[in-house]
Amino acid sequence: MNLLHPGARVIDAATGQTMTPADVSTAASELEKEPGAVVFHPISTTISDIARYLAALRLGRPVVLLDPDGDNAHWAERFATDDVHPDLALLLTTSGSTGNPKLVRLSADAVLANAGQIADVLDITADDVAITTLPLFYSYGMSVLNSHLLRGATVILERTGIMQRDFWTAAVEHNVTSMAFVPYQYEMLRRLRFDPAKYPALRKLTQAGGRLRSDLISDFAQRMATVEGSFYVMYGQTEAAPRMATLPPARLEEKLGSVGLALPGAHFSLSPEGEVLYHGPNVMMGYADTAADLAKGDEQGGVLHTGDLGRIDDDGYLFITGRIKRMGKVFGVRINLDDVEKHFPVTAVAGEDKLNVFALGATDDEVRDLRTKISEWLGTHFSGVVVRSIESLPLLPNGKVDYRALESSL
Amino acid sequence: MSTLQKLREAFRTALDLPADAPVDDLQYQDNEKWDSLAHMSLIATLEDEFEVMIDTDDVINMSSFQEAIKILGKYGVDISE
Numbered sequence: 127m128n129l130l131h132p133g134a135r136v137i138d139a140a141t142g143q144t145m146t147p148a149d150v151s152t153a154a155s156e157l158e159k160e161p162g163a164v165v166f167h168p169i170s171t172t173i174s175d176i177a178r179y180l181a182a183l184r185l186g187r188p189v190v191l192l193d194p195d196g197d198n199a200h201w202a203e204r205f206a207t208d209d210v211h212p213d214l215a216l217l218l219t220t221s222g223s224t225g226n227p228k229l230v231r232l233s234a235d236a237v238l239a240n241a242g243q244i245a246d247v248l249d250i251t252a253d254d255v256a257i258t259t260l261p262l263f264y265s266y267g268m269s270v271l272n273s274h275l276l277r278g279a280t281v282i283l284e285r286t287g288i289m290q291r292d293f294w295t296a297a298v299e300h301n302v303t304s305m306a307f308v309p310y311q312y313e314m315l316r317r318l319r320f321d322p323a324k325y326p327a328l329r330k331l332t333q334a335g336g337r338l339r340s341d342l343i344s345d346f347a348q349r350m351a352t353v354e355g356s357f358y359v360m361y362g363q364t365e366a367a368p369r370m371a372t373l374p375p376a377r378l379e380e381k382l383g384s385v386g387l388a389l390p391g392a393h394f395s396l397s398p399e400g401e402v403l404y405h406g407p408n409v410m411m412g413y414a415d416t417a418a419d420l421a422k423g424d425e426q427g428g429v430l431h432t433g434d435l436g437r438i439d440d441d442g443y444l445f446i447t448g449r450i451k452r453m454g455k456v457f458g459v460r461i462n463l464d465d466v467e468k469h470f471p472v473t474a475v476a477g478e479d480k481l482n483v484f485a486l487g488a489t490d491d492e493v494r495d496l497r498t499k500i501s502e503w504l505g506t507h508f509s510g511v512v513v514r515s516i517e518s519l520p521l522l523p524n525g526k527v528d529y530r531a532l533e534s535s536l
Numbered sequence: 537m538s539t540l541q542k543l544r545e546a547f548r549t550a551l552d553l554p555a556d557a558p559v560d561d562l563q564y565q566d567n568e569k570w571d572s573l574a575h576m577s578l579i580a581t582l583e584d585e586f587e588v589m590i591d592t593d594d595v596i597n598m599s600s601f602q603e604a605i606k607i608l609g610k611y612g613v614d615i616s617e
Contacts, residue, residue, distance in 0.1 A: 195568060289575040290564055291596045314576055318592050521573065 127183045127215055127234035129241060133252050133278030138173055139296035140285065145173045153181035163187060163210045164217075164420065166202045168194035169262045171283050176262070176271070183215060183234070188420065190217040190229065191263040193523060205229065207417040214411065214420060218265055218364050230364050231411040231420070240367040240408035241272040243389040247372045248304070248330060248358060254279035255327065257302045259288065259311065264524050265368035266334050270306045288314060294324075301327035308335030310525040312342050320346075322353045329353075334360040334369070336526055337446070340382050347378050361385030361444070365430050367408040370394075371444055384443040394436075394444050401450055402436040405429050435462075452529075456481045456510040470500055473519055475533045481511045482536055488515040539586075539615045543608070546585050547601060550578035564599040586613045 136145035157165060157178070165182045169175045169191050182189035188210050192198045205217075215234035219227055244250070256274045258281065260267030274281050282300045286292045288311060296302070302325060307315065312333065322328050331350055333343075338359070347357040356375035362368040371394070373386030388394050392406025405428055412425035435448040452463040454476025461481060463474040472483035481504070485496055493513045501508040520531035537545075547559040551569045564570050570578075579595055582588070582604070588611040590598075598604050605615045 286565060287572040289572040289596060290599060294596060310573070314572060317576065317579075318595060518577075525573070 127186070127238060129183060129238065129272055129275050130180055131252075131276055131278035134275040135280040136173060136176055136275075136283065137280065137300065138283045139257075139292070139300065140283075143173055145177060149173060149177040150180050150184065153177040154185055157181050157185060157187060162206055163208045164205060165189040166192060166198065166205075168192040168196070168198055170194045171258050171262060171285050173283065176283075179262075180275075183237075186212075186215070186234075188214045188217055190219075191268060192219065193261065193263050205414065205417045205420065207420055209418075209421045211411070211421055211423055213423065216367075217414065217420075218268070219263070220364050220413075229414040229419075231414050231422075232367050233411055233424070236367045236408045236410065237272065238276070239391070239406075240269065240369055240389075241276040243391065243406075243408065244269055244273040244369050245277045246390055247374075248273070248332065250274060250277045250279055250304075252278040254303045254330075255282060255301055256280070256304045256306070257282040257293075257297055257300070258284050259306055260308065260335075261523060265362070265364040266306065266308065266524070269362075269368055270332075274304075288318070297325050297328070303327050304330040304332070306332045306334070308525050309333070309338045309342075310521075312338055312346060316342065316345065320349065322349055322355055329355040330358065331355070332358040332360055334362055335524055343382060344379065347375065350375075359384075359386060361446070363430070363432060365410045365432075366404060366406070367410065369408070370404045370406070370430075370432075373443075377443075381439075381441075381443050384439070384445050386444065387442055388444070394438055394442075396436065396438065397431070399450070400435045400437075400447075402432045402434045402444065402446070403429055404432055454481055455479055456504060456506050461504065466500065469503060470496060472496065472500075472513070473516075473527055473532065475529055475536070477533060477536045479510070482532075483511070483513050484516040484519065484532060485513060486516060486519070488513070490515075538617050539613065540617050542585055543582075543601075543604065543615050546578065546581045547604075550574050550581050560601050562601045582608065586611070588613060 165187050167189050213233040214231055216232040216237050217229040220230050250273055256270055262268055271281055282296055284293050284296045350357045359373040361371040371386040371388055373384055395403045397403055409426050409428050409430045414420055433450050434446050435450055436444055436446045438444050448462045448464040454461045454463050466474040472485045474483045493515055497508050497511050497513045501511045520528040522528045544559050548557055551574050579590055594607045598607055608615055
């Protein structure tokens with residue numbers, strides 16, 4: 127697979143260095159000397175690490191993208207093998223709901239298809255300039271890189287992030303046209319009183335990585351409208367390489383709360399239980415729990431069970447209403463944990479036939495009050511609801527709440 | 537507690553550092569715990585502790601402990617032993 131359009135450029139904002147074809151060729155010849163089929167690649171936001179990633183894809187060596195700050199020895203212990211399926215190109219980590227973390231198996235066709243779908247709906251051209259805002263081992267960060275490289279655009283590598291001057295200086299100097307953020311970064315941008323007019327080339331903001339509050343969606347859509355730019359709400363999962371839907375900016379206010387339309391060449395359906403099913407060319411081959419799984423072919427047939435509950439309106443717009451796996455039981459009654467979080471200022475997890483909620487910095491009185499109100503709302507006895515005060519929530523590297531850490535703290 | 541001690545405490549809390557960790561030479565890029573989330577938390581802590589409202593430019597310029605002393609000085613907070 128070759129993702130790299132000949133016109134694409136990768137520039138390191140701190141050093142001014144530009145990636146050259148020789149960087150990728152050098153990385154490829156180094157890889158050819160390394161034993162084993164699978165490339166375990168802790169990927170930092172640097173030219174050399176991107177060259178190594180592209181070299182692995184070009185050589186058809188399945189590459190596992192890993193957190194460079196993580197403890198990665200166990201991945202190679204579990205998944206090192208010479209027996210890999212010929213379609214397998216890229217492996218991304220996923221937490222899974224229980225037990226060991228596992229890998230998502232993506233084919234070259236799926237990765238290329240998704241990069242092209244994203245480039246189409248975001249209208250990415252050779253004139254676009256993206257800037258890194260997310261780690262590259264995280265599927266959203268990876269997809270920003272892939273979709274821009276595919277269309278001959280420019281990607282600026284920046285490592286300090288949006289809370290530092292260097293990021294914004296680089297955005298101006300390199301005429302950045304497109305930035306990608308997850309919900310907690312939009313909260314930060316609001317705190318920074320983000321003004322797109324300060325970055326004259328900026329035309330596109332994208333959002334994925336979880337639900338953003340509707341008031342912030344409207345807020346940022348309006349900010350971008352003042353510079354004739356666009357705000358894109360998107361929906362995806364690592365299992366779909368990762369994008370599945372985007373909300374066309376022109377319909378954003380009318381369809382507020384929707385994650386948009388399925389990408390070109392794909393569609394959504396609902397299972398009898400209301401689970402959102404995605405049908406498209408970018409669905410994974412399957413998961414891998416062991417090295418032997420890397421030899422397996424496609425197990426999905428282009429269909430992904432998202433684990434999300436949703437509805438599809440008459441125009442085909444998808445609205446996510448909850449998460450199947452985010453269900454708890456209190457005294458045997460199913461409770462949608464997302465609903466609890468929507469109605470009360472808490473973070474909810476299940477366990478021991480009880481609803482366990484965490485309230486940030488709550489006083490003893492507030493804890494008692496919450497327990498009363500939540501149990502009344504559920505119509506259940508208050509002994510089924512446990513409220514704890516917590517100083518701060520554990521977060522995953524992508525900024526989402528680490529529910530598994532919360533569950534294990536019970 | 538002196539204002540310098542308060543500032544050191546604020547950094548240790550926001551960056552989740554041990555109580556005796558030296559912080560006077562901290563730089564944003566050199567410390568892996570000082571990421572954008574920790575920075576938000578640090579700014580909120582400083583605003584509470586010193587009762588100031590820090591402007592956007594100062595938020596993104598606060599790239600070291602010593603820079604924080606200078607910036608707080610602009611808001612009339614004298615950081616000293």
